[in-house]
Amino acid sequence: MASMTPRRFAPGEPLAVLTTQPLDGALDYRAPEGGVVLGAFVEVPLGPRKVMGVVWGEAEGDWPVEKLRPVLGVLDVPPMTPGMRAFLERAAAYTLTPLVSMLRLAMRVPGPGEKPGKRRLYTLGDGEPDRVTDARTKVLALLEERRGDLFALSELADLAGVSTGVVKGLLPSGAVAEVEAPRDAPYPVLDPARPGKPLAPDQQAAADLLRDHLRTGGYGTTLLKGVTGSGKTEVYLEAVAECLSEGRQALVLLPEIALTSEFLKRVEARFGATPAEWHSGVTQAERRRCWRMVAEGQAKLVVGARSSLFLPYPRLGLIVVDEEHDTSYKQEDGVLYSARDMAVLRAAEEGARVVLASATPSLESWANVEAGKYDRLDLTSRFGERAMPVLRAIDMRAETVPAGRWISPTLRGAIARRLEAGEQSLVFLNRRGYAPVTLCRACGQQVACHQCDARMVEHRFLKRLMCHQCGETRPMPETCPSCGIEGKMAPVGPGVERMAEEVAELFPDARAAVLSSDLFGSARALKAAVEEIAAGGADIVIGTQLVAKGHNFPLLTLVGVIDADLGLQGGDLRAAERTFQLMRQVSGRAGRADRPGEALLQTYQPEHPVIRAILSGDEEGFWAAEAAERRAAGVPPYGRMAGIVISDPEASVAFDLGNALARRAQVLEEVGAEVWGPAPAPIARIRGRHRVRLLVKAPRQAPIQGALARWIGQVDVPRSTRLSVDIDPQSF
Numbered sequence: 135m136a137s138m139t140p141r142r143f144a145p146g147e148p149l150a151v152l153t154t155q156p157l158d159g160a161l162d163y164r165a166p167e168g169g170v171v172l173g174a175f176v177e178v179p180l181g182p183r184k185v186m187g188v189v190w191g192e193a194e195g196d197w198p199v200e201k202l203r204p205v206l207g208v209l210d211v212p213p214m215t216p217g218m219r220a221f222l223e224r225a226a227a228y229t230l231t232p233l234v235s236m237l238r239l240a241m242r243v244p245g246p247g248e249k250p251g252k253r254r255l256y257t258l259g260d261g262e263p264d265r266v267t268d269a270r271t272k273v274l275a276l277l278e279e280r281r282g283d284l285f286a287l288s289e290l291a292d293l294a295g296v297s298t299g300v301v302k303g304l305l306p307s308g309a310v311a312e313v314e315a316p317r318d319a320p321y322p323v324l325d326p327a328r329p330g331k332p333l334a335p336d337q338q339a340a341a342d343l344l345r346d347h348l349r350t351g352g353y354g355t356t357l358l359k360g361v362t363g364s365g366k367t368e369v370y371l372e373a374v375a376e377c378l379s380e381g382r383q384a385l386v387l388l389p390e391i392a393l394t395s396e397f398l399k400r401v402e403a404r405f406g407a408t409p410a411e412w413h414s415g416v417t418q419a420e421r422r423r424c425w426r427m428v429a430e431g432q433a434k435l436v437v438g439a440r441s442s443l444f445l446p447y448p449r450l451g452l453i454v455v456d457e458e459h460d461t462s463y464k465q466e467d468g469v470l471y472s473a474r475d476m477a478v479l480r481a482a483e484e485g486a487r488v489v490l491a492s493a494t495p496s497l498e499s500w501a502n503v504e505a506g507k508y509d510r511l512d513l514t515s516r517f518g519e520r521a522m523p524v525l526r527a528i529d530m531r532a533e534t535v536p537a538g539r540w541i542s543p544t545l546r547g548a549i550a551r552r553l554e555a556g557e558q559s560l561v562f563l564n565r566r567g568y569a570p571v572t573l574c575r576a577c578g579q580q581v582a583c584h585q586c587d588a589r590m591v592e593h594r595f596l597k598r599l600m601c602h603q604c605g606e607t608r609p610m611p612e613t614c615p616s617c618g619i620e621g622k623m624a625p626v627g628p629g630v631e632r633m634a635e636e637v638a639e640l641f642p643d644a645r646a647a648v649l650s651s652d653l654f655g656s657a658r659a660l661k662a663a664v665e666e667i668a669a670g671g672a673d674i675v676i677g678t679q680l681v682a683k684g685h686n687f688p689l690l691t692l693v694g695v696i697d698a699d700l701g702l703q704g705g706d707l708r709a710a711e712r713t714f715q716l717m718r719q720v721s722g723r724a725g726r727a728d729r730p731g732e733a734l735l736q737t738y739q740p741e742h743p744v745i746r747a748i749l750s751g752d753e754e755g756f757w758a759a760e761a762a763e764r765r766a767a768g769v770p771p772y773g774r775m776a777g778i779v780i781s782d783p784e785a786s787v788a789f790d791l792g793n794a795l796a797r798r799a800q801v802l803e804e805v806g807a808e809v810w811g812p813a814p815a816p817i818a819r820i821r822g823r824h825r826v827r828l829l830v831k832a833p834r835q836a837p838i839q840g841a842l843a844r845w846i847g848q849v850d851v852p853r854s855t856r857l858s859v860d861i862d863p864q865s866f
């Protein structure tokens with residue numbers, strides 16, 4: 135595809151440009167002097183402004199050429215490939231989002247607008263500031279934390295929350311250093327011919343198959359399933375090696391930025407150099423370079439977050455989605471997309487291979503294997519004959535735990551034995567903050583967010599209450615906001631911070647570390663904490679689901695789950711799948727190195743089928759039961775669903791629109807779909823906007839996107855109202 139010569143528009147010829155502005159579609163312009171090729175990144179006039187866009191195709195209107203405004207400039211970057219344009223179009227159609235929203239994802243960085251050459255960047259210098267102010271301290275603290283990173287001036291000022299003048303004021307003393315960096319220094323060359331680790335027989339068989347797939351060429355998806363520690367990473371690195379040696383580009387998606395550092399080290403060990411990185415923790419300057427290097431085919435391997443799917447690879451050969459079941463692959467803001475689905479769409483357009491790796495695959499991927507759409511490869515044992523952890527339930531009905539305490543005597547004993555042996559324990563509770571509820575013991579009222587239908591959660595380390603929906607915080611109140619009585623505010627239930635308190639009381643001499651996303655200001659700080667724990671810097675780790683994601687803690691031999699039943703509450707049809715995955719994942723953290731591991735799950739319902747499946751590890755059985763239930767209910771992956779959320783400052787406006795849609799459901803019924811609702815969304819108000827939801831359920835094969843578009847097209851959305859469509863929503 136990439137080798138075809140693109141269509142060239144002669145000077146003055148009419149053409150269509152898709153801009154990043156929220157318009158209905160492409161606009162017609164005239165090719166500039168010198169002409170322009172299809173896919174080129176261009177600047178065009180829009181009203182009085184100059185905006186960026188991409189030459190998308192032939193002119194659409196039949197305006198006389200003289201009436202068209204000319205393209206103002208062509209950017210000095212490779213044009214967007216036909217594969218990329220087709221991908222964006224399909225992705226827009228699949229997620230029912232406007233094409234421009236997709237284009238924006240692909241043009242997230244101002245990178246394409248830059249001319250090559252040098253630019254000025256800023257980093258920590260070795261001088262002392264001549265004068266210390268709060269603003270200056272902020273800048274220096276940030277640079278200290280991100281030693282080695284180079285920032286553009288405005289980015290540095292923004293991140294530190296100061297004006298650019300403050301940064302400039304730090305230059306004469308040398309406290310901040312200015313460096314000239316080439317815009318597009320090439321990445322170090324990865325050498326795919328370097329030998330990898332000798333593989334175990336099942337690894338070798340899997341690696342050979344993946345290599346064969348790549349050699350054969352063409353699109354295809356493989357589910358690489360293997361327990362934690364079975365060596366999946368080593369296997370897919372072989373596929374990366376094959377891809378690189380064919381001169382194509384590879385992308386590895388990770389669900390969590392903190393996982394990148396370990397992965398980069400493994401890539402370096404395997405290929406002799408580190409790859410390009412793309413995620414929110416990378417500076418803008420680096421992202422610009424990455425964008426350009428990817429577009430020019432210089433960056434051969436990218437490791438990144440889901441948005442790296444939208445980079446301009448001209449020769450993409452492989453996409454790996456590691457921990458493919460991870461819910462963070464679903465983008466829940468702006469354009470609602472699943473990175474796993476998008477990886478498959480993109481690969482299909484590029485004739486690339488996809489590897490989905492997981493110890494606990496999503497039901498979606500299981501179903502695709504079953505339907506023959508994906509291949510499946512299994513690694514059945516841990517590498518090096520390491521034993522799998524032993525999983526056991528602690529029946530909380532038989533344990534005596536004082537009020538306001540959650541660690542059972544059995545778990546306490548197990549932790550004590552690890553401490554004696556000099557091994558690490560993990561106390562796992564998937565709840566951020568100190569306590570999920572704060573209430574007044576005088577009037578019984580809970581503290582709720584002003585703008586959301588959500589409770590405020592106490593974060594004791596921050597000494598504040600926080601809303602987990604909108605992120606707003608306020609000081610912990612002394613007096614009850616409802617009744618005004620003083621000194622009666624009390625925490626109810628455990629959060630991870632409260633568990634840390636209990637651990638400190640039970641084991642005053644142990645070194646404890648809390649891992650929860652809100653406790654780290656940056657991905658880098660989190661990465662450092664993870665590395666310190668891995669190196670043995672803590673005896674007891676208290677963590678949320680953050681620790682379940684692929685981190686390698688070689689000294690960890692015990693996982694204690696405080697509340698294994700937590701995820702099973704609520705009527706969500708995905709609850710069982712999520713709980714199963716999370717519990718199996720977190721249990722898999724135990725005993726990775728040469729020490730056997732144990733996972734103890736505190737539960738009040740040890741006979742619950744999901745808990746039993748978690749303990750026995752009977753995945754096939756669990757999956758069969760889950761599949762049967764979903765099939766009977768006609769929900770994903772055996773049926774299609776879409777969630778339509780309508781939000782408005784006025785509840786009645788949102789409901790009126792919801793009702794109007796419900797009344798016009800015939801276009802959906804024609805394709806066999808049914809509509810439920812409108813009903814208040816699971817969180818009925820966020821940031822002051824009332825939220826109403828309709829759920830559409832359709833048979834698997836129904837052409838649902840087209841029908842949805844026609845359905846929604848029948849109503850006028852008031853200006854104050856937002857309507858979003860979520861294909862295959864996370865909860866239903």
Ligand code: ADP
Binds near residue numbers: 367369
């Ligand atoms: P997974 O991705 O399935 O969790 P990894 O690929 O991370 O498993 O492997 C688990 C551990 O075993 C890692 O420390 C890795 O370096 C090691 N390992 C895996 N395969 C091999 C191999 N063939 N030779 C040596 N060490 C290996």
Ligand code: ZN
Binds near residue numbers: 583584601602605
């Ligand atoms: Zn809120």
